[in-house]
Amino acid sequence: MPPPPFEQQITFLYAEDPAACRHFYGEVLGLTLVQDQGFAAIFATGGSRAFLGVVQARGPREARHPRHEGGVILTLVTPEVAAWHAHLAAAGVPIEAPPAQDATTGITHFFFRDPAGYLLEIQRFDRPGWPEPG
Structure with a gap:
């Protein structure tokens, strides 16, 4: 028997x-700061289920191309893309x-970067099958 399913998720970005x-995540995107650990600030991105942490980087980022190995794209889903x-x-x-x-993917979206250079995407699913929030 497998263990119970995960209840929450945190993505940490190093800057x-x-x-x-x-400032960008709290003021520009309006995400709620749920915990300030000093070295890390954790923002809610999906109610009490999904979170984004911002952490002091120990050195410069090596890759600016998130679709290469080791990259990341943070996607925020909303019906209000425009x-x-x-x-x-x-x-x-x-x-x-x-x-x-x-x-091809059945989405409407656009990309932008945060102050650390991470690629972010705002998207909406235009096809059925994506779970509704809640």
């Missing part, structure tokens, strides 16, 4: 300038391209 990232695009553009966040539909 050379964690203060800029704390509203988030407008909000981030108004806040001066560099956006890689305007929202676009991808017929």
